[in-house]
Amino acid sequence: MHYGWAVANALTAAGIENSGAAPAGGPGKLKRALTISLLDCYWHIPDFENSVEMSLKWDEEHGWALLDVNEPGAVRGFAYTYYDLELGVLPEPARVARLVNSVLAGKECLGIGPRRKYRMAIKHNSDFEAALAAYPGEAPK
Numbered sequence: 001m002h003y004g005w006a007v008a009n010a011l012t013a014a015g016i017e018n019s020g021a022a023p024a025g026g027p028g029k030l031k032r033a034l035t036i037s038l039l040d041c042y043w044h045i046p047d048f049e050n051s052v053e054m055s056l057k058w059d060e061e062h063g064w065a066l067l068d069v070n071e072p073g074a075v076r077g078f079a080y081t082y083y084d085l086e087l088g089v090l091p092e093p094a095r096v097a098r099l100v101n102s103v104l105a106g107k108e109c110l111g112i113g114p115r116r117k118y119r120m121a122i123k124h125n126s127d128f129e130a131a132l133a134a135y136p137g138e139a140p141k
Contacts, residue, residue, distance in 0.1 A: 006093040007093040022037075032059065038104075060119065063090070083111070
């Protein structure tokens with residue numbers, strides 16, 4: 001969670017309103033995951049005008065993705081689109097914030113498709129664990 005808090009704080013510092021980081025994923029899952037909801041002030045962007053929810057999702061295998069949940073029509077229900085940020089599994093929080101800010105400003109478009117898998121959660125990697133543990137336990141400001 002400390003890494004998630006660092007990213008949420010970096011988003012806030014970049015002027016991106018968010019709900020802070022929260023654990024994600026089901027109980028008993030091996031991989032660690034978290035989510036950061038973006039507030040509805042961003043849903044006016046042309047690429048996201050049908051959005052009913054936007055959030056950032058992270059897990060230790062795939063890294064960051066932007067989830068856009070939209071409602072294309074009452075008959076069709078909700079559509080879920082994941083946009084892989086393609087930043088690796090543990091990018092610096094400020095780097096995540098810069099890319100998200102650029103996307104929300106309409107300056108950068110993200111491709112859709114299957115998310116890239118960078119590592120397997122069941123394979124212990126001491127370098128990854130050390131990098132993850134380096135983030136302080138500071139809750140969002």
